Amino acid sequence: MIVAIIAILLKLVGVIFLFIAALGILRLSDPFQRMHAATKAGTLGAGLVVAGAMVAIGTVTAIVIGTLTVIFLLLTVPVAGHLLGRAAYVSGAELNVVSGRDALEGVLPRGGDRKG
Amino acid sequence: MIETVDSLLTGTAMVLLLLVMVPLAISAWRMIVGPGYANRFIALDMLTGVAVALAALTAVATGRRQFLDIAFGVALIGFIATCAFAALLERKGDGQ
Numbered sequence: 001m002i003v004a005i006i007a008i009l010l011k012l013v014g015v016i017f018l019f020i021a022a023l024g025i026l027r028l029s030d031p032f033q034r035m036h037a038a039t040k041a042g043t044l045g046a047g048l049v050v051a052g053a054m055v056a057i058g059t060v061t062a063i064v065i066g067t068l069t070v071i072f073l074l075l076t077v078p079v080a081g082h083l084l085g086r087a088a089y090v091s092g093a094e095l096n097v098v099s100g101r102d103a104l105e106g107v108l109p110r111g112g113d114r115k116g
Numbered sequence: 117m118i119e120t121v122d123s124l125l126t127g128t129a130m131v132l133l134l135l136v137m138v139p140l141a142i143s144a145w146r147m148i149v150g151p152g153y154a155n156r157f158i159a160l161d162m163l164t165g166v167a168v169a170l171a172a173l174t175a176v177a178t179g180r181r182q183f184l185d186i187a188f189g190v191a192l193i194g195f196i197a198t199c200a201f202a203a204l205l206e207r208k209g210d211g212q
Contacts, residue, residue, distance in 0.1 A: 004121045008128050011173065015132050018169060022139035025146050025162055031154040034146070038158055042165040046172075049132075050187055053172035056125050062181045069168070069188045076195040080161060083202035088154035090206050 007056035014048030017041050030096045031088050039081035047073050122179075129177035136173065140166045153208075157201045164194025 024037020047070045054066030089095070092110055095102065104110075143166060147159035168187045175183035 001121060004125055007125065007176075011129070011132055011176075014169060015135050018136060018139045018166060021162060021165070022142040025159060026142050031152070031158055034155065035158045035161075038143075038162040038165070042162050046165040046168045046191075049169040050172045050184075053129075053176045053184060053187075056129070056176045057181050057184070059181060062175075062184055065184045065188055066172075069172075069184070069191055072188070072191050072195075073165075073168070076191070077161075077165075080195055080198040080202070083199055084154075084157055084161060084205075087202040087206035088158075091154065091208065093152060093154035 003055060003058065007052045010048050010052030010055060012052075014045045014050075014052060017045030017048060019045075021045055031093045032085060032095060035081055035085055035088070039077055043073055043077040126177050126179065129173050133170065133173045133177055136166060136170055140170070153205055157198070157205060160201065161194070161198050164190060164197070167194070 018041070021037050021041035024041065025034050028034045028037060050066050050069050050073070054063050057066075086108070089104060089108055089110060140163070143159045143162045147156050147163065150156055167190045171183050171187035171190055175181055175187070
Protein backbone atom coordinates (compact mmCIF):
# COMPACT_ATOMS: atom_id res chain seq x y z
CA MET A 1 0.00 0.00 0.00
CA ILE A 2 2.72 2.45 1.01
CA VAL A 3 4.66 1.52 -2.14
CA ALA A 4 1.59 2.27 -4.26
CA ILE A 5 1.17 5.65 -2.61
CA ILE A 6 4.83 6.50 -3.22
CA ALA A 7 4.47 5.46 -6.87
CA ILE A 8 1.34 7.56 -7.34
CA LEU A 9 2.96 10.59 -5.71
CA LEU A 10 6.06 10.28 -7.92
CA LYS A 11 3.94 10.08 -11.06
CA LEU A 12 1.73 12.97 -9.97
CA VAL A 13 4.70 15.25 -9.25
CA GLY A 14 6.22 14.25 -12.60
CA VAL A 15 3.03 15.15 -14.46
CA ILE A 16 2.90 18.49 -12.61
CA PHE A 17 6.45 19.23 -13.76
CA LEU A 18 5.45 18.33 -17.33
CA PHE A 19 2.62 20.86 -16.99
CA ILE A 20 5.09 23.52 -15.81
CA ALA A 21 7.35 22.76 -18.79
CA ALA A 22 4.40 23.01 -21.18
CA LEU A 23 3.40 26.31 -19.58
CA GLY A 24 6.93 27.61 -20.21
CA ILE A 25 6.78 26.42 -23.83
CA LEU A 26 3.47 28.21 -24.23
CA ARG A 27 4.12 31.50 -22.44
CA LEU A 28 7.82 32.43 -22.62
CA SER A 29 8.85 34.81 -25.31
CA ASP A 30 11.91 33.56 -27.21
CA PRO A 31 13.37 30.14 -28.18
CA PHE A 32 16.10 30.26 -25.51
CA GLN A 33 13.69 30.87 -22.63
CA ARG A 34 11.38 28.16 -23.99
CA MET A 35 14.30 25.74 -24.16
CA HIS A 36 15.19 26.60 -20.57
CA ALA A 37 11.69 25.53 -19.48
CA ALA A 38 11.54 22.45 -21.71
CA THR A 39 14.93 20.95 -20.84
CA LYS A 40 14.91 21.37 -17.06
CA ALA A 41 11.28 20.88 -16.09
CA GLY A 42 10.63 18.43 -18.92
CA THR A 43 13.52 16.16 -17.93
CA LEU A 44 12.57 16.21 -14.27
CA GLY A 45 8.93 15.47 -15.12
CA ALA A 46 9.69 12.57 -17.46
CA GLY A 47 12.28 11.16 -15.06
CA LEU A 48 9.88 11.27 -12.11
CA VAL A 49 7.11 9.61 -14.12
CA VAL A 50 9.48 6.81 -15.18
CA ALA A 51 10.61 6.41 -11.55
CA GLY A 52 6.97 6.21 -10.44
CA ALA A 53 6.16 3.55 -13.05
CA MET A 54 9.26 1.62 -12.00
CA VAL A 55 8.19 1.67 -8.34
CA ALA A 56 4.61 0.71 -9.29
CA ILE A 57 5.63 -2.32 -11.37
CA GLY A 58 8.38 -3.37 -9.00
CA THR A 59 9.98 -6.30 -10.82
CA VAL A 60 13.76 -6.48 -11.19
CA THR A 61 13.68 -6.00 -14.98
CA ALA A 62 11.43 -2.97 -14.65
CA ILE A 63 13.69 -1.42 -12.03
CA VAL A 64 16.81 -1.99 -14.15
CA ILE A 65 15.25 -0.56 -17.31
CA GLY A 66 13.66 2.33 -15.42
CA THR A 67 16.92 3.27 -13.70
CA LEU A 68 18.75 3.10 -17.03
CA THR A 69 16.11 5.37 -18.61
CA VAL A 70 16.32 7.95 -15.82
CA ILE A 71 20.15 7.98 -15.89
CA PHE A 72 20.12 8.26 -19.67
CA LEU A 73 17.65 11.15 -19.57
CA LEU A 74 19.68 12.99 -16.94
CA LEU A 75 22.88 12.50 -18.95
CA THR A 76 21.64 13.34 -22.43
CA VAL A 77 19.03 16.07 -22.12
CA PRO A 78 21.53 18.73 -20.95
CA VAL A 79 23.78 17.80 -23.88
CA ALA A 80 20.89 17.99 -26.33
CA GLY A 81 19.79 21.31 -24.81
CA HIS A 82 23.28 22.74 -25.14
CA LEU A 83 23.49 21.64 -28.79
CA LEU A 84 20.07 23.11 -29.58
CA GLY A 85 20.87 26.38 -27.81
CA ARG A 86 24.17 26.77 -29.64
CA ALA A 87 22.52 25.94 -32.96
CA ALA A 88 19.67 28.37 -32.31
CA TYR A 89 22.12 31.16 -31.41
CA VAL A 90 24.38 30.52 -34.41
CA SER A 91 21.41 30.34 -36.76
CA GLY A 92 20.23 33.76 -35.57
CA ALA A 93 17.08 32.90 -33.64
CA GLU A 94 15.18 35.69 -31.94
CA LEU A 95 16.80 36.72 -28.64
CA ASN A 96 14.99 38.95 -26.15
CA VAL A 97 17.81 40.20 -23.96
CA VAL A 98 16.56 40.39 -20.38
CA SER A 99 19.80 40.93 -18.43
CA GLY A 100 21.32 43.94 -20.15
CA ARG A 101 23.43 42.61 -22.99
CA ASP A 102 24.03 39.66 -25.31
CA ALA A 103 26.85 37.85 -23.48
CA LEU A 104 27.78 35.72 -26.50
CA GLU A 105 28.26 38.64 -28.87
CA GLY A 106 31.64 38.28 -30.57
CA VAL A 107 32.18 34.82 -29.02
CA LEU A 108 30.04 32.83 -31.44
CA PRO A 109 29.24 33.79 -35.02
CA ARG A 110 25.63 34.86 -35.30
CA GLY A 111 24.57 34.48 -38.90
CA GLY A 112 21.07 35.92 -38.91
CA ASP A 113 21.53 37.29 -42.41
CA ARG A 114 23.30 34.20 -43.75
CA LYS A 115 20.78 32.14 -45.73
CA GLY A 116 21.22 28.56 -46.88
CA MET B 117 -6.38 -6.01 -0.83
CA ILE B 118 -3.88 -6.71 -3.60
CA GLU B 119 -6.58 -6.20 -6.21
CA THR B 120 -7.58 -2.86 -4.67
CA VAL B 121 -4.00 -1.63 -4.82
CA ASP B 122 -3.71 -2.85 -8.42
CA SER B 123 -6.90 -1.13 -9.53
CA LEU B 124 -5.84 2.02 -7.69
CA LEU B 125 -2.53 2.03 -9.57
CA THR B 126 -4.06 1.40 -12.99
CA GLY B 127 -6.87 3.91 -12.36
CA THR B 128 -4.54 6.74 -11.38
CA ALA B 129 -2.26 5.86 -14.29
CA MET B 130 -5.20 6.23 -16.69
CA VAL B 131 -6.20 9.58 -15.18
CA LEU B 132 -2.57 10.76 -15.43
CA LEU B 133 -2.47 9.56 -19.06
CA LEU B 134 -5.41 11.85 -19.78
CA LEU B 135 -3.71 14.73 -17.93
CA VAL B 136 -0.47 14.29 -19.91
CA MET B 137 -2.47 14.96 -23.09
CA VAL B 138 -2.45 18.67 -22.14
CA PRO B 139 1.37 19.16 -22.24
CA LEU B 140 1.39 16.99 -25.36
CA ALA B 141 -1.15 19.25 -27.06
CA ILE B 142 0.68 22.42 -26.01
CA SER B 143 4.01 21.13 -27.33
CA ALA B 144 2.36 20.04 -30.57
CA TRP B 145 0.79 23.49 -30.89
CA ARG B 146 4.19 25.13 -30.43
CA MET B 147 5.63 22.76 -33.01
CA ILE B 148 2.94 23.67 -35.56
CA VAL B 149 2.90 27.42 -34.89
CA GLY B 150 6.65 27.92 -34.52
CA PRO B 151 7.77 30.57 -35.39
CA GLY B 152 10.93 29.30 -37.01
CA TYR B 153 12.94 26.10 -36.90
CA ALA B 154 14.45 26.74 -33.46
CA ASN B 155 11.06 26.76 -31.74
CA ARG B 156 9.97 23.66 -33.63
CA PHE B 157 13.05 21.67 -32.63
CA ILE B 158 12.66 22.73 -29.01
CA ALA B 159 9.03 21.60 -29.11
CA LEU B 160 10.18 18.26 -30.58
CA ASP B 161 12.65 17.86 -27.72
CA MET B 162 9.82 18.48 -25.27
CA LEU B 163 7.57 16.03 -27.17
CA THR B 164 10.09 13.21 -26.71
CA GLY B 165 10.08 13.87 -22.96
CA VAL B 166 6.28 13.72 -22.92
CA ALA B 167 6.41 10.53 -25.02
CA VAL B 168 8.73 8.87 -22.48
CA ALA B 169 6.29 9.79 -19.71
CA LEU B 170 3.35 8.48 -21.79
CA ALA B 171 5.08 5.14 -22.40
CA ALA B 172 5.89 4.75 -18.69
CA LEU B 173 2.30 5.58 -17.70
CA THR B 174 0.97 3.11 -20.28
CA ALA B 175 3.17 0.43 -18.73
CA VAL B 176 1.37 0.94 -15.41
CA ALA B 177 -2.10 1.43 -16.91
CA THR B 178 -2.05 -1.76 -18.97
CA GLY B 179 0.21 -3.84 -16.73
CA ARG B 180 2.55 -4.67 -19.62
CA ARG B 181 6.05 -3.84 -18.42
CA GLN B 182 7.42 -4.00 -21.98
CA PHE B 183 6.26 -0.41 -22.37
CA LEU B 184 9.15 0.60 -20.10
CA ASP B 185 11.51 -0.74 -22.78
CA ILE B 186 9.64 1.47 -25.24
CA ALA B 187 10.24 4.47 -22.95
CA PHE B 188 13.96 3.68 -22.99
CA GLY B 189 13.94 3.37 -26.78
CA VAL B 190 12.10 6.65 -27.21
CA ALA B 191 14.62 8.38 -24.95
CA LEU B 192 17.50 7.00 -27.06
CA ILE B 193 15.92 7.95 -30.39
CA GLY B 194 14.92 11.38 -29.07
CA PHE B 195 18.49 12.25 -28.12
CA ILE B 196 19.82 11.22 -31.54
CA ALA B 197 17.03 13.14 -33.28
CA THR B 198 17.70 16.29 -31.28
CA CYS B 199 21.43 16.09 -32.07
CA ALA B 200 20.71 15.65 -35.76
CA PHE B 201 18.26 18.55 -35.85
CA ALA B 202 20.69 20.79 -33.94
CA ALA B 203 23.42 20.00 -36.47
CA LEU B 204 20.98 20.77 -39.29
CA LEU B 205 19.94 24.07 -37.71
CA GLU B 206 23.54 25.13 -37.06
CA ARG B 207 24.55 24.41 -40.65
CA LYS B 208 21.47 25.74 -42.35
CA GLY B 209 20.86 28.96 -40.41
CA ASP B 210 17.62 30.96 -40.58
CA GLY B 211 16.42 30.53 -37.00
CA GLN B 212 13.57 32.92 -37.65
